[in-house]
Structure formats: structure tokens, C-alpha cells
Amino acid sequence: MGLTIRQKADRIGTFRFVSVYLMETLARWVPTTPELEAKVLFGRHLWDFAQHADGLGRRTGELRAAAHYSPRPADAYMTVLDTLAGASGTVERVAGFYDGFLPDLEARYRRYLTETDALNDEPSVRIIERILHDLPRLHADRSAFAAQRPDLAAQDAAWPTRIGALSKGAGNMVIDRPLARTAAAV
Amino acid sequence: MSAAAEDTKVVGGVELRRDPAREPCFTVVQTDAEMQEWPDMSDISRRERLHRHMNNETGAMEIAARCLLDFPDAPWDLRMSLARQVADESRHARLLYDRLRELDGYKGEFPIANFEWGVTLMLEDLPGRLAVQNRTFEAGLIDVLGTLRNRWREAGDDVTADLLEGILADEITHVRFANRWIKRITEQNPRTLLQVAMAVRFLGRVNEQLAPKPGDANAVGIQWTEERRLPPAVNVEDRRAAEFTDEEISEVLRQAGFRSILPVGALGN
Numbered sequence: 001m002g003l004t005i006r007q008k009a010d011r012i013g014t015f016r017f018v019s020v021y022l023m024e025t026l027a028r029w030v031p032t033t034p035e036l037e038a039k040v041l042f043g044r045h046l047w048d049f050a051q052h053a054d055g056l057g058r059r060t061g062e063l064r065a066a067a068h069y070s071p072r073p074a075d076a077y078m079t080v081l082d083t084l085a086g087a088s089g090t091v092e093r094v095a096g097f098y099d100g101f102l103p104d105l106e107a108r109y110r111r112y113l114t115e116t117d118a119l120n121d122e123p124s125v126r127i128i129e130r131i132l133h134d135l136p137r138l139h140a141d142r143s144a145f146a147a148q149r150p151d152l153a154a155q156d157a158a159w160p161t162r163i164g165a166l167s168k169g170a171g172n173m174v175i176d177r178p179l180a181r182t183a184a185a186v
Numbered sequence: 187m188s189a190a191a192e193d194t195k196v197v198g199g200v201e202l203r204r205d206p207a208r209e210p211c212f213t214v215v216q217t218d219a220e221m222q223e224w225p226d227m228s229d230i231s232r233r234e235r236l237h238r239h240m241n242n243e244t245g246a247m248e249i250a251a252r253c254l255l256d257f258p259d260a261p262w263d264l265r266m267s268l269a270r271q272v273a274d275e276s277r278h279a280r281l282l283y284d285r286l287r288e289l290d291g292y293k294g295e296f297p298i299a300n301f302e303w304g305v306t307l308m309l310e311d312l313p314g315r316l317a318v319q320n321r322t323f324e325a326g327l328i329d330v331l332g333t334l335r336n337r338w339r340e341a342g343d344d345v346t347a348d349l350l351e352g353i354l355a356d357e358i359t360h361v362r363f364a365n366r367w368i369k370r371i372t373e374q375n376p377r378t379l380l381q382v383a384m385a386v387r388f389l390g391r392v393n394e395q396l397a398p399k400p401g402d403a404n405a406v407g408i409q410w411t412e413e414r415r416l417p418p419a420v421n422v423e424d425r426r427a428a429e430f431t432d433e434e435i436s437e438v439l440r441q442a443g444f445r446s447i448l449p450v451g452a453l454g455n
Contacts, residue, residue: 023269027255030272031206031248031303036240036283036293043247043276046254050269057262068262 002117006177009063010071011112012056012124014174017070018081018105019053025085029093035152038090041145048134055127062123077173080166087159095154098142100163106135108173189308200395202304206248211294212241215405218398222296222406225414227341233291235334236346240282241298242327243353247275249306249319257312264312267363274356281349288345297405305392313368313378314385320364322389327357328428329442332421354424361428419445 003011026046030039053068061067072078084101087093109128118125146153154160195204197216205214215221223238224231250271257265283293306319331354339347372378398410420442425435439446 024255024258027251027269027272030251034207034209036209036244036279039244039247040276040280043251043272043279046251047269047273050266054262054266 002120003115004179005064006179007174008116008121008124009060009065009069010174010176012063012127013060013065013069013071014073015109015112015128016053016056016060016068017072018173019049019056020070021081021085023049023053025081025097028085033090033093035090035149037145037148038094038152041094041141044141045138048138052131052134055130059124059127071175071177073173074170074175076170077167080163080170083166084163091152091154092159094142094145094152095157095160096163098139099154099157100160101167102135102138104164104167106132189310194308195304197304198396200392201308202301202392203307204304205300206245206303208298208300209293213294213297215297215299217299217396218410219402219404220297221299221404223404224406224408227337229289232338232341232343232346233286233289234296236282236286236289237291237293237296238298240279240286241300242302243275243278243282245300245303246319246324247272247279249303249315250275252307253312253315260312261367264363264367267360267367271360271363274360278353278356281353285346285349301396305389309385309388311381311385313371313381314388316364316368317382317385318389320361321368322386324357324364325361325425325428325430325438326418328354328361328424329418329421329438331357332424333419358424358428361425361430365429416445417442422446 023046026042026049029042030046033039033042053070057068057070060069073081080101084096087096109132113125113128116124189201189203193204194201195216196202208214221238222234224234250268253260254265254268254272260268286292286295302319302323306315306323309315309318331350335347335350335354338344338350368378368382372382398404398415400410400412400415402410404410417438420435420439422435422439425438426432430438
């Protein structure tokens with residue numbers, strides 16, 4: 001059995017929240033990161049997350065939620081996002097974002113594809129497939145950045161590993177609303 | 187104009203936003219007098235033009251990014267336009283940096299200034315920022331590029347000329363979305379016009395205070411003549427594409443001494 005409409009909306013909306021949060025994180029980093037190559041990397045990818053948020057937000061409006069419905073993730077996952085956003089050095093920002101955070105986000109998108117009915121929920125599936133198509137390009141750009149700026153390579157993997165572990169350990173990021181029937185009974 | 191004091195700097199008696207982060211290789215200056223700029227198309231002048239433009243695109247990227255961050259409740263379609271602008275300006279900075287290196291230039295070869303950031307980030311409302319950054323500075327770049335692309339081509343550098351053509355096309359879209367949005371928002375809420383007017387007046391005051399005077403010289407001894415102080419020739423066709431009204435274009439033409447890159451009579455007057 002696949003997800004209910006409400007569960008789909010909550011998941012897609014939470015992904016949208018995360019996309020907007022990542023867009024804003026990169027926006028915060030652009031003027032506060034000194035290195036031109038890093039600014040360019042963040043600046044170009046910020047647009048990718050805006051487009052992801054846009055597609056996901058349009059979809060929530062088709063799932064009996066408001067367009068651009070964006071519920072806040074569970075506290076444990078918010079801690080991950082806030083920890084990532086709090087990185088202050090260029091090395092920590094790049095490594096934390098691309099090496100630590102994104103792989104777990106990708107895994108969460110893939111998990112959604114296994115949980116939902118691919119035909120019944122095809123519009124969501126297409127949006128997520130497009131997002132998954134973008135992510136390797138972001139990693140390729142990050143690799144090109146590493147080649148341009150070898151002086152900004154992470155000296156130890158502890159930070160991205162910590163972000164990755166925090167992300168994985170956060171468990172389910174979605175706060176499900178009560179089932180409609182239950183809510184009506186109340 | 188009320189940014190926190192720790193976020194501001196004072197230049198020539200004017201309070202501006204403190205500079206964004208730059209690498210130590212850059213010498214960040216505050217006035218035109220400290221810039222190195224040559225009026226010709228010599229090798230060093232070409233590199234300086236690319237270097238300056240690269241930093242200006244970086245600044246435009248940073249301003250749009252801060253608008254995204256500072257106005258989370260702005261309409262989503264406007265935030266999308268700002269996000270797209272960030273990405274466009276990022277590409278421009280990268281393209282100009284690559285071209286600079288192809289001409290044997292390097293980051294930090296010349297002084298840089300972050301004037302547009304300093305002015306725009308003093309404004310605390312989005313209509314004001316769009317009026318100054320997109321409708322004024324970026325629209326000014328439309329004029330500059332309208333002439334500059336031809337100068338590079340005449341100097342035999344088609345690669346840079348083509349690059350500037352691509353940038354110009356993008357800048358038109360940035361000015362256009364700001365024009366459309368300001369028009370829409372002022373129709374919904376006419377008081378927004380006041381924010382726009384105050385922002386433009388603030389820019390006018392800053393310019394009056396900081397613009398070089400005739401006879402002043404820059405860091406390499408080039409003097410500011412009356413002619414060099416004039417705004418660039420107006421790129422009428424591309425300003426129209428950016429959806430400035432004929433009335434607005436006429437006003438810009440008047441300020442530029444009626445110099446345009448259109449043939450005489452093309453405006454129908």
C-alpha cells in the first residue's frame with residue numbers, strides 16, 4: 001500500500017521546506033564567503049534549490065494542501081540544517097554541504113520513490129527524478145571547485161562525517177499531520 | 187537608512203554598508219580616486235576592465251542573495267527571479283574571471299570597490315533595493331555594455347565582445363523583472379512609490395557626495411573631465427526590452443545629454 005494523499009503532501013512539503021532552507025543557506029554564504037570560486041559555486045547552486053522548491057511547492061497544491069505548503073521538519077532534522085548553516089569557514093561550508101549533507105538528502109528522495117506508488121503519484125515521482133538528475137551535476141561542480149582550489153580541501157573528514165551522521169541519525173524528518181478521518185472525529 | 191552601526195562604514199561623510207567578504211589578494215578601496223582605470227583599450231586597461239566588471243558581477247550576485255535572505259515573505263515568483271539573478275551573476279563573474287586569466291590577468295591585480303553593495307544594502311525595503319540595484323545600477327550596465335561590446339569588437343577582441351553580449355541579454359531580464367514587479371506592487375499599494383522615491387533620492391545624495399569632480403584624478407593619474415563624468419550613452423533598444431517606458435527613457439536620455447547608441451531620429455523626435 002502506498003502513501004495517503006496527506007502523507008504525500010507532508011513529505012513533498014517537507015522536502016520543499018528543506019529546499020528553501022538550502023537556498024537561503026547558500027544565499028547567506030555568498031556574501032560572507034571570501035573566495036570567488038566558492039561564491040560562484042554557491043550562487044549557481046542556489047538556483048537549483050529554488051527550482052526544486054518551486055516544483056515541489058506546485059505539487060503540494062495538487063495534493064489537497066496549499067500551493068507551496070512547507071511544513072517544518074522534525075526537530076532532529078532541523079538541528080542538522082541549523083548545524084550545517086552555522087558553518088563559518090569556506091572549507092567547512094563546502095565539505096559539510098556537498099560531502100556531508102547532500103548524500104543523505106539524496107537517500108531521502110530515493111526512499112520516497114520506493115514508498116510511493118509510481119503511477120498514482122507520478123507527478124511527484126517526475127519532480128523528484130528531476131531533482132535526482134540535478135544532484136550529480138552539483139557534485140561534479142563541487143569536484144571542479146576542488147580542482148580549482150586545492151588549498152580549500154578539507155584537511156580532515158570529521159566535519160562532513162559529522163554532518164552526514166547527524167543527517168542519517170535524524171531519522172524521519174516528516175511530521176505527519178493526523179489522518180483526516182481522525183481529525184474529523186475530534 | 188538604518189543599518190546597525192557595526193554593519194556600516196563611513197566614506198566621504200556618507201554612511202554605507204560595510205564591504206562583503208573578499209579574499210586577501212584583493213585591495214578593497216572606497217573611492218573612484220583610489221581606482222586604477224584607463225580610458226583606452228591598452229592591454230592593462232582591458233585587464234582592469236575585466237577585473238572591475240568581475241567584481242561588480244560578484245557584488246550583484248551578493249546583493250540579490252541578500253535580498254533573498256532579507257525578504258523571506260516576498261512573493262515566491264519574485265524570490266525565484268532573485269534566485270535566478272544570483273545564478274546569472276555567478277556565471278558572469280566566473281566568465282569574466284576566466285577571460286581575465288586568458289589575458290594573463292589575475293585576481294587582485296587591480297583595486298576593487300563595492301559601491302553598489304554599500305549603497306543598496308543600506309536600504310531596508312525590497313522595492314527600494316530593486317529600484318536602486320536593478321532599475322538603476324543594472325540598467326546603467328545595459329547602457330555601458332551597449333557601447334562597450336562594440337569597443338571590444340573594434341579593438342579586435344570578439345571573444346570578450348561575445349561574452350559581454352551574453353551578459354547584456356541576462357541583465358535585460360534582471361531589469362525587466364524589477365520593472366514588472368515594482369509596477370505591480372505600486373498598483374496594489376501606491377505607498378510603495380514612496381519607498382522607491384526615497385531609495386532613488388538616497389542614491390542621488392550619495393552620488394552627489396562621492397562622485398569625482400572635474401579635475402580629480404584616479405590612482406594612475408587619469409583626470410576626470412566633464413565628458414568622462416557624463417553618464418554612458420543610453421542603450422534605448424535594450425532599455426525598451428527591459429520594459430522602461432518611453433517617458434523613463436526620455437528622462438535618462440536627458441540626463442545623458444541626449445546621447446544614445448541609436449541613430450538620430452530613432453526615438454521619433
